[in-house]
């Protein structure tokens with residue numbers, strides 16, 4: 615059965631005579647696809663909070679500045695550049711409920727919650743944002759943090775209490791609910807309550823970085839993820855992010871194992887190109 619005559623996409627159909635017959639891929643390893651430092655010597659060793667964002671009168675910006683100045687935030691907290699991207703996604707998508715896997719110190723948590731807060735405060739937006747304030751559920755195992763080759767320092771204190779304190783200092787605790795546990799177990803447990811409050815429109819998966827764990831996170835999140843909803847996955851370039859393969863696995867195989875149907879794109883990050891996957895549930 616052919617497409618109806620009125621279909622506006624007819625002219626882009628698979629038999630279009632205008633379509634070039636010789637299309638070629640540019641290799642993924644080419645510099646166009648993988649910009650950013652390759653040599654260890656060129657790799658930054660701390661994050662730099664942009665000067666133009668220094669506003670000590672705004673609690674969440676003051677807190678982010680302090681967190682980025684703490685050596686423990688490098689490299690696991692996402693860079694300010696990636697944080698700004700996340701902030702912008704939230705402001706534009708205007709989700710009612712966001713789920714985050716991987717709070718760590720609360721840096722990405724603050725970027726997301728601040729964007730939800732800004733939506734609520736912005737008079738340019740209709741009143742519904744205030745009537746249904748955006749909420750963030752942030753999940754972490756809050757396990758002790760060890761020193762590594764790239765991380766200077768460790769954390770033995772109760773990390774959940776530290777994150778709670780950071781979010782309070784940022785003035786955002788009314789936006790964030792912390793859940794402690796293994797992410798896929800927590801997701802499975804809270805799935806129904808996420809559905810009962812209108813489902814999830816945006817999720818950040820930045821906890822377990824293995825293929826199996828990340829896959830499990832997506833599978834448990836999916837029943838609550840709206841059609842049209844977005845999933846952001848940090849660290850999709852294994853050769854740049856310490857060999858973690860989960861993000862890449864999702865980019866290449868999500869439609870093989872997920873219940874839903876997704877379109878996706880990989881976004882290069884700066885100053886270090888750990889890569890970010892942006893998925894949208896299409897069906």
Ligand SMILES: C[S@@+](CC[C@H](N)C(=O)[O-])C[C@H]1O[C@@H](n2cnc3c(N)ncnc32)[C@H](O)[C@@H]1O
Nearest residue numbers: 691692716718721722754755796797820821822
């Ligand atoms: C890369 S850090 C998250 C960074 C954070 N998103 C940010 O940008 O500020 C990963 C965090 O996820 C936690 N984590 C790893 N695997 C997990 C799992 N399966 N369930 C819950 N938390 C997990 C780790 O303990 C760590 O705190």
